[in-house]
Amino acid sequence: MKKKVSVEDLIPGAFVCDFGRTWLNRPFILGKQLIKDEWMIERIRRYDITEVYIDTTRGKDIKKPPLSLADWQKAFGGNDGLREKLAVERSPWVPYEKELEKAKEIKHKAHSFVQELTESVKTGASFDMDMASEIVDEMVGSIARNRDALLSLISIQNKDEYLFNHSINVSVMMASFCKFQGMDAGKIRIYSTGALFHDLGKTRIPDEILLKPTTYTDEEIKRIKMHPQYGKEILNKLEKVDPEMLEVVYEHHERMDGSGYPNGLKGHDISIGGRMVSILDVYDALTSDRPHQKASSPTEVLKYLFESSPEKFDLELLQKFIQSIGIYPVGSLVRLSSGFLAVVVESAKDNLLQPVVQLVYDLNKNRAIPHTRLDLSGDSGALHQIAGTEPPEKWNIDIAACLKIE
Numbered sequence: 001m002k003k004k005v006s007v008e009d010l011i012p013g014a015f016v017c018d019f020g021r022t023w024l025n026r027p028f029i030l031g032k033q034l035i036k037d038e039w040m041i042e043r044i045r046r047y048d049i050t051e052v053y054i055d056t057t058r059g060k061d062i063k064k065p066p067l068s069l070a071d072w073q074k075a076f077g078g079n080d081g082l083r084e085k086l087a088v089e090r091s092p093w094v095p096y097e098k099e100l101e102k103a104k105e106i107k108h109k110a111h112s113f114v115q116e117l118t119e120s121v122k123t124g125a126s127f128d129m130d131m132a133s134e135i136v137d138e139m140v141g142s143i144a145r146n147r148d149a150l151l152s153l154i155s156i157q158n159k160d161e162y163l164f165n166h167s168i169n170v171s172v173m174m175a176s177f178c179k180f181q182g183m184d185a186g187k188i189r190i191y192s193t194g195a196l197f198h199d200l201g202k203t204r205i206p207d208e209i210l211l212k213p214t215t216y217t218d219e220e221i222k223r224i225k226m227h228p229q230y231g232k233e234i235l236n237k238l239e240k241v242d243p244e245m246l247e248v249v250y251e252h253h254e255r256m257d258g259s260g261y262p263n264g265l266k267g268h269d270i271s272i273g274g275r276m277v278s279i280l281d282v283y284d285a286l287t288s289d290r291p292h293q294k295a296s297s298p299t300e301v302l303k304y305l306f307e308s309s310p311e312k313f314d315l316e317l318l319q320k321f322i323q324s325i326g327i328y329p330v331g332s333l334v335r336l337s338s339g340f341l342a343v344v345v346e347s348a349k350d351n352l353l354q355p356v357v358q359l360v361y362d363l364n365k366n367r368a369i370p371h372t373r374l375d376l377s378g379d380s381g382a383l384h385q386i387a388g389t390e391p392p393e394k395w396n397i398d399i400a401a402c403l404k405i406e
């Protein structure tokens with residue numbers, strides 16, 4: 001069946017039978033094509049094409065409709081023991097506002113480190129591996145005191161500094177994810193440091209390619225796909241590099257069905273570190289504003305990851321990640337069944353579908369309202385159920401202000 005779809009809903013495996021008239025001045029797109037991978041969708045997007053026609057008899061259909069409540073329960077692996085785990089994991093030792101100050105310092109320190117690290121690698125100078133471990137230990141400490149502080153900070157993105165922020169975000173999420181799984185301090189440090197270095201190999205790729213505003217050539221794509229190998233080579237020259245840390249760097253683009261790179265590893269041939277970081281890498285990339293792509297909501301991205309599992313991502317690990325970050329992560333803008341818009345300001349401590357929110361907008365009266373805090377797991381939960389997510393820019397909602405970041 002031929003149907004018109006948004007490019008945003010295209011998935012690899014779809015067969016585009018018509019690009020409309022837009023191919024006339026766009027030589028890359030000629031006639032009918034099977035969408036081979038995400039790169040190809042990215043290339044279409046960069047030509048400012050917003051809609052295409054697909055033939056569902058010759059390829060896959062578009063993304064599926066929103067997940068039902070039952071689907072979400074499956075996505076986070078059911079409720080067995082989860083309530084008890086959340087209660088322990090998410091009980092803060094210190095108040096959010098207090099930890100936020102410390103979290104800002106840690107993020108600032110991590111930012112300076114990644115900046116210096118990038119320069120050192122580019123100029124061939126050595127860098128301080130102990131500093132990376134120190135920063136990761138501080139991240140773990142902050143998450144243990146109040147996980148929402150650092151996670152709030154990484155939910156606010158700065159488009160211009162995507163590459164630096166991405167390394168830090170993936171590292172923070174790795175620390176939180178490992179801790180949630182009950183890993184010991186040594187393992188958390190290894191995996192989180194690996195996550196901080198996962199894109200280090202990009203320092204060997206010229207900025208003209210990385211920051212190119214137009215579509216990549218096949219040669220350039222080949223070069224970019226070398227970055228896991230480059231990263232491994234850079235780290236291999238240092239002392240004190242744990243083999244599991246190298247796996248995180250080298251395998252972060254591998255996929256469960258063997259469609260990833262550099263080695264097309266399958267299933268459990270990919271290390272646990274590689275399987276974890278691949279989830280976090282894609283989650284952060286898709287929830288961030290990047291030079292060529294607008295951010296998607298965290299919930300939409302979790303849904304996409306779930307639908308891509310177990311083919312692309314390890315389903316069991318993904319379920320744990322969803323349990324750890326929540327279905328509506330801190331910083332999400334949600335629409336409530338009661339007709340209000342609200343910002344998630346605190347992780348759910350009881351039921352993943354019922355976080356603590358701040359009401360910000362009355363849809364019935366079409367106006368902003370004084371901010372009111374509401375714990376959806378409390379008595380008000382029945383009246384104010386989350387019905388979906390909304391893009392903050394559509395409603396001009398300042399998420400950072402709600403999270404007291406600015």
Ligand SMILES: [Fe+2]
Nearest residue numbers: 198199227252
């Ligand atoms: Fe990468």
